[in-house]
Amino acid sequence: xxxxxxxxxxxxxxxxRQFRDQTERFLRGALSEEEYSPLRLMNGLYMQRHAPMxxxxxxxGVVSSRQMRMxxxxxxxxxxxxxxxxxxxxxxxxxxxxxxxxxxxxDLASVQMHAIQTSxxxxxxxxxxxxxxxxxxxxxxxxxxxxxxRQWSTFHxxxxxxxxxxxxxxxxxxxxxxxxxxxxxxxxxxxNDDGEIGFRVFVGGGQGRxxxxxxxxxxxLPEIDLISYTEAIVRVYNRFGRRDNKYKAxxxxxxxxxxxxxxxxxxxxxxxxxxxxALTLRVADIERMHAHxxxxxxxxxGDGQHxxxxxxANKAFRRWVDHNTASHRVSxxxxxxxxxxxxxxxxxxxxxxxxxxxxxxxxxxGFGEIRVTHEQNLLLxxxxxxxxxxxxxxxxxxxxxxxxxxxxxxxxxxPGLDFCSxxxxxxxxxxxxxxxxxxxxxxxxxxxxxxxxxxxxxxxCGYHHVGHIGxxxxxxxxxxxxQLTLGGSAENDTAIGExxxxxxxxxxxxxxxxxxxxxxxxxxxxxxxxxxxxxxIGIAPFKDRVYRDKTSRQPVTVNAAG
Numbered sequence: 001x002x003x004x005x006x007x008x009x010x011x012x013x014x015x016x017r018q019f020r021d022q023t024e025r026f027l028r029g030a031l032s033e034e035e036y037s038p039l040r041l042m043n044g045l046y047m048q049r050h051a052p053m054x055x056x057x058x059x060x061g062v063v064s065s066r067q068m069r070m071x072x073x074x075x076x077x078x079x080x081x082x083x084x085x086x087x088x089x090x091x092x093x094x095x096x097x098x099x100x101x102x103x104x105x106x107d108l109a110s111v112q113m114h115a116i117q118t119s120x121x122x123x124x125x126x127x128x129x130x131x132x133x134x135x136x137x138x139x140x141x142x143x144x145x146x147x148x149x150r151q152w153s154t155f156h157x158x159x160x161x162x163x164x165x166x167x168x169x170x171x172x173x174x175x176x177x178x179x180x181x182x183x184x185x186x187x188x189x190x191x192n193d194d195g196e197i198g199f200r201v202f203v204g205g206g207q208g209r210x211x212x213x214x215x216x217x218x219x220x221l222p223e224i225d226l227i228s229y230t231e232a233i234v235r236v237y238n239r240f241g242r243r244d245n246k247y248k249a250x251x252x253x254x255x256x257x258x259x260x261x262x263x264x265x266x267x268x269x270x271x272x273x274x275x276x277x278a279l280t281l282r283v284a285d286i287e288r289m290h291a292h293x294x295x296x297x298x299x300x301x302g303d304g305q306h307x308x309x310x311x312x313a314n315k316a317f318r319r320w321v322d323h324n325t326a327s328h329r330v331s332x333x334x335x336x337x338x339x340x341x342x343x344x345x346x347x348x349x350x351x352x353x354x355x356x357x358x359x360x361x362x363x364x365x366g367f368g369e370i371r372v373t374h375e376q377n378l379l380l381x382x383x384x385x386x387x388x389x390x391x392x393x394x395x396x397x398x399x400x401x402x403x404x405x406x407x408x409x410x411x412x413x414x415p416g417l418d419f420c421s422x423x424x425x426x427x428x429x430x431x432x433x434x435x436x437x438x439x440x441x442x443x444x445x446x447x448x449x450x451x452x453x454x455x456x457x458x459x460x461c462g463y464h465h466v467g468h469i470g471x472x473x474x475x476x477x478x479x480x481x482x483q484l485t486l487g488g489s490a491e492n493d494t495a496i497g498e499x500x501x502x503x504x505x506x507x508x509x510x511x512x513x514x515x516x517x518x519x520x521x522x523x524x525x526x527x528x529x530x531x532x533x534x535x536x537i538g539i540a541p542f543k544d545r546v547y548r549d550k551t552s553r554q555p556v557t558v559n560a561a562g
Contacts, residue, residue, distance in 0.1 A: 301332020
């Protein structure tokens with residue numbers, strides 16, 4: 001992983017010093033709330049419902065065991081013993097005291113971490129495929145490009161006050177695991193017919209009040225033009241993006257208003273006007289950055305006989321291997337998911353003890369590296385298959401081995417009304433009820449892959465628009481209601497979910513989810529996923545079941561074809 005040089009460290013140390021002074025001045029009344037607000041936002045600090053919330057950057061979702069232990073220590077010392085991992089691959093602390101935030105930032109700086117540009121109208125934390133560098137289907141590791149973007153965008157003098165927040169994502173394989181089409185800019189690594197590495201460039205994706213799928217404005221961008229072309233995109237947005245209405249200020253609104261073709265022409269003209277560009281990357285620059293992400297010295301895979309025996313003899317272990325591990329580009333290794341979706345656990349939350357455990361296991365079974373996934377889980381990227389059984393046993397003792405990755409209870413969920421001042425409805429209690437309703441693991445595994453995404457408001461921090469089943473909290477005359485959407489996807493077949501019908505009150509939403517699952521298991525053919533069945537049969541059968549007379553409910557049965 002990337003290691004700070006003296007310039008990186010100086011930047012974060014100076015930011016801590018500056019913010020400590022700003023906070024002290026605010027607390028003694030020398031700065032007003034209006035003056036302090038933009039300063040705290042530059043440091044990832046929000047004022048939430050009960051206490052300040054600090055969002056800490058985890059660039060492209062990669063964290064070392066040393067850094068994870070610091071995150072655990074901060075949770076113990078300054079919070080209530082836990083942190084919340086978000087869909088942006090960051091971590092959030094919901095209970096710090098304002099006067100202690102500079103101390104938290106100083107602790108973070110000691111392990112090369114910070115909260116810079118995790119909020120505000122700037123270029124936010126660049127995200128990435130959590131299997132980057134280990135995926136068997138990868139064209140090239142995209143993390144070096146993420147780091148190049150991070151260094152270019154941090155404190156960029158021209159882009160510190162954009163019309164709205166700006167998010168960039170990379171995927172390095174043919175299968176999109178980074179949701180690039182729902183970001184302001186999405187880069188998909190590709191290889192052209194001549195074998196050259198470059199990017200397919202998506203622009204104008206996003207969720208929120210007006211969800212849009214990004215459009216392709218460049219089919220192939222050479223890797224040396226990554227920064228110069230990105231700067232051209234952001235310059236066009238910065239110049240022409242709306243600033244009169246924050247709800248219409250995102251780049252997706254500009255692209256939609258101009259049309260994809262015209263926007264692409266404007267970017268191309270902006271880019272060509274600066275050619276040759278001082279921002280053109282040299283091959284040596286790219287190679288230097290790739291050198292920070294060289295593969296570790298993998299050990300011999302060992303004899304897998306015992307693994308095969310345990311896999312055949314132990315149903316619980318087999319279930320965990322099948323659902324919580326992923327193939328690896330190195331034979332004899334697997335990538336292992338640490339589920340943060342155990343029953344009665346708020347999705348994405350990890351206790352300090354769990355974070356310490358993840359750090360310990362990353363060193364014991366890997367190379368001291370942990371990843372944060374978009375689905376709010378953790379991942380150990382390099383585990384030998386011969387060590388899987390021992391690792392599984394240790395994970396079980398810390399509630400990190402729930403075998404539900406990709407299943408119904410592996411739902412994405414923002415903190416909702418319990419914490420966020422923007423939320424209209426609760427999310428964590430609803431997630432708990434869904435977990436309790438679908439607590440039969442055999443049934444869950446028979447249902448198969450279903451992505452449920454839930455947001456407490458239209459800001460869509462829970463990515464509800466692109467869930468197979470999306471749940472959006474809405475306020476109706478002071479009551480908590482939930483609007484359902486079906487058929488969304490954040491993968492290669494990116495789609496915005498279709499609204500099911502009228503919002504459902506909090507007492508009926510779990511029954512409605514059960515209705516949707518009933519329709520699916522009755523109608524699916526062979527091994528169809530939920531989203532595939534929905535696309536085949538349409539929304540009408542789901543709508544009829546959810547809004548029917550509930551006295552006619554029948555027990556759920558699984559058809560033979562499933």
